[in-house]
Amino acid sequence: MSEKVPDTPLEVLVHLLTRAKEAAEASGAVPEEVTRPLQKALDIASGLDVYLETMSTQQSEPLAELYNKTVSHDWDQVHKEGKTKFRLPKECITGHVEGQTLKMLIHMSQAKRVLEIGMFTGYGALSMAEGLPEDGCLVACELEPYLKDFAQPIFDKSPHGRKITVRTGSAMDTLRELAAAGEQFDVVFIDADKDNYINYYNFILDNNLVTLRGVICVDNSLFKAKVYLKDTTDSNGLALRKFNQFVCDDPRVEQVIIPLRDGISVIRRVSAASECARTQSKITDDEVFRGVKGLPILHRLRLDGKVAYVTGAGQGIGRAFAHALGEAGAKVAVVDRDQDKAEAVAKELLLKGSNAVAITADISRSEDVQRMIDSIVSRWGSIDVACNNAGINMNSASEDTSLEEWDQTFNVNLRGTFMCCQAAGRVMLKRGYGKIINTASMASLIVPHPQKQLSYNTSKAGVVKLTQTLGAEWMDRGVRVNCISPGIVDTPLIHSESLRPLVQRWLSDIPAGRLAQVTDLQAAVVYLASDASDYMTGHNLVIEGGQSLW
Numbered sequence: 313m314s315e316k317v318p319d320t321p322l323e324v325l326v327h328l329l330t331r332a333k334e335a336a337e338a339s340g341a342v343p344e345e346v347t348r349p350l351q352k353a354l355d356i357a358s359g360l361d362v363y364l365e366t367m368s369t370q371q372s373e374p375l376a377e378l379y380n381k382t383v384s385h386d387w388d389q390v391h392k393e394g395k396t397k398f399r400l401p402k403e404c405i406t407g408h409v410e411g412q413t414l415k416m417l418i419h420m421s422q423a424k425r426v427l428e429i430g431m432f433t434g435y436g437a438l439s440m441a442e443g444l445p446e447d448g449c450l451v452a453c454e455l456e457p458y459l460k461d462f463a464q465p466i467f468d469k470s471p472h473g474r475k476i477t478v479r480t481g482s483a484m485d486t487l488r489e490l491a492a493a494g495e496q497f498d499v500v501f502i503d504a505d506k507d508n509y510i511n512y513y514n515f516i517l518d519n520n521l522v523t524l525r526g527v528i529c530v531d532n533s534l535f536k537a538k539v540y541l542k543d544t545t546d547s548n549g550l551a552l553r554k555f556n557q558f559v560c561d562d563p564r565v566e567q568v569i570i571p572l573r574d575g576i577s578v579i580r581r582v583s584a585a586s587e588c589a590r591t592q593s594k595i596t597d598d599e600v601f602r603g604v605k606g607l608p609i610l611h612r613l614r615l616d617g618k619v620a621y622v623t624g625a626g627q628g629i630g631r632a633f634a635h636a637l638g639e640a641g642a643k644v645a646v647v648d649r650d651q652d653k654a655e656a657v658a659k660e661l662l663l664k665g666s667n668a669v670a671i672t673a674d675i676s677r678s679e680d681v682q683r684m685i686d687s688i689v690s691r692w693g694s695i696d697v698a699c700n701n702a703g704i705n706m707n708s709a710s711e712d713t714s715l716e717e718w719d720q721t722f723n724v725n726l727r728g729t730f731m732c733c734q735a736a737g738r739v740m741l742k743r744g745y746g747k748i749i750n751t752a753s754m755a756s757l758i759v760p761h762p763q764k765q766l767s768y769n770t771s772k773a774g775v776v777k778l779t780q781t782l783g784a785e786w787m788d789r790g791v792r793v794n795c796i797s798p799g800i801v802d803t804p805l806i807h808s809e810s811l812r813p814l815v816q817r818w819l820s821d822i823p824a825g826r827l828a829q830v831t832d833l834q835a836a837v838v839y840l841a842s843d844a845s846d847y848m849t850g851h852n853l854v855i856e857g858g859q860s861l862w
């Protein structure tokens with residue numbers, strides 16, 4: 313069996329230490345003070361890759377199949393038969409630990425679009441695709457059409473394979489086509505012909521192929537240590553040395569070389585503002601250009617560290633609101649009259665990595681409302697976002713509506729919402745900051761029919777007026793009060809026997825042609841909870857698929 317050619321600085325080290333140890337043993341005259349540390353150095357160096365392999369999360373089945381198929385393939389024969397232009401060494405493959413690293417980077421950067429330059433048999437491509445969200449996509453550039461046919465059947469076996477599109481031909485041609493089509497990527501992985509690395513890199517930056525907050529990763533940037541060994545004559549080693557220096561001197565970016573396998577450079581663009589200052593470009597350097605507090609718009613919607621509560625969060629709209637606020641980074645108190653439901657939703661949030669607590673409270677009882685506010689403040693120190701969502705709906709013809717129904721509806725929908733606004737508002741006014749979001753209803757604007765719900769409609773109209781009044785009164789003290797008015801939401805309630813026949817009737821009244829899903833309302837609550845909506849108060853944000861327009 314031919315000896316394995318060392319492929320990384322560490323493998324070179326192991327190779328050299330092994331040779332030294334063999335020479336020492338053969339000579340028989342090397343003292344123990346030398347052979348013992350030599351053996352220790354060899355153990356450390358030769359154990360590292362094995363340890364990293366063992367301790368990194370195991371590869372998926374399709375990746376394992378891709379790896380085995382690649383390393384057992386006769387690439388020399390394929391080349392001899394003229395099926396590939398170049399002789400491809402199986403060592404080209406990124407492999408398990410590097411694949412897992414790339415997948416992790418994709419997760420961490422929350423990338424949705426990835427570009428790979430140099431796919432080989434697709435190990436890196438599939439690893440990165442595994443880290444992408446369901447609607448993510450990866451474009452892989454590969455010179456050899458043979459490799460596309462090799463990889464595709466295994467991509468097809470993976471649920472992530474459909475995210476990958478392989479573009480065969482010269483990578484530079486593909487880059488030009490992508491740039492002409494205005495494509496942009498969050499992560500670009502350069503792993504093709506080494507002497508073209510600088511050209512790929514410059515083309516990507518000059519044509520904005522990588523997004524402003526994107527990352528370029530470069531493989532083999534240590535090139536078996538040849539980038540820093542003085543006696544290097546190897547053309548690829550010299551190309552990589554030149555490339556690393558070029559990137560290091562490039563004021564457009566920051567870079568770090570991670571000494572994993574044969575080296576991975578991670579390169580990110582520095583802010584546009586400093587690039588403009590450097591090039592003295594004529595720009596209007598204001599918050600529109602830089603972003604408020606330097607944040608791009610999507611980051612301004614984040615709620616990291618904010619304390620929120622949602623009433624009626626045990627199901628339906630409230631549950632969706634609680635998830636949305638948690639996903640945006642807030643700590644969420646999940647409040648419901650039903651303890652089991654509140655606990656179940658709080659558990660869902662905890663499972664997703666949010667900080668959550670369940671609180672049982674009936675918001676029509678003033679002592680429950682105060683207890684809810686006090687327990688949130690004592691647990692998390694304050695309240696930034698109050699989502700007063702709990703409500704009830706009863707149907708009756710107006711001439712038959714009992715005072716009991718009227719009082720019950722108003723006690724929860726309007727009196728309860730007022731008590732929550734007041735108790736949360738007192739905490740917020742003291743700090744001079746807060747966001748109150750009430751759930752009103754499209755019924756505050758129109759009279760939904762044919763169902764009869766006088767007390768519900770009037771209570772929700774009251775919620776809008778409550779919102780407008782508090783919004784105007786508290787705005788100059790830092791507390792914004794807005795409400796969301798959903799149309800008819802598709803909840804299990806709607807499918808009850810009595811309401812089911814009405815659904816068809818409602819649908820003919822909705823320009824959107826469907827009922828609202830609770831997920832249709834989630835972005836609105838995050839927007840109203842975030843600093844991005846700071847200039848908005850007393851607003852009734854109607855989300856009803858156009859129903860109130862007809």
Ligand SMILES: C[S@@+](CC[C@H](N)C(=O)[O-])C[C@H]1O[C@@H](n2cnc3c(N)ncnc32)[C@H](O)[C@@H]1O
Nearest residue numbers: 404405406430431432436455482483503504505
């Ligand atoms: C090191 S391998 C890539 C390994 C791959 N990233 C992986 O995850 O296993 C380099 C690949 O780049 C391809 N390549 C080389 N020059 C190219 C070019 N000019 N355009 C496109 N692909 C190229 C080669 O055919 C080869 O498959």
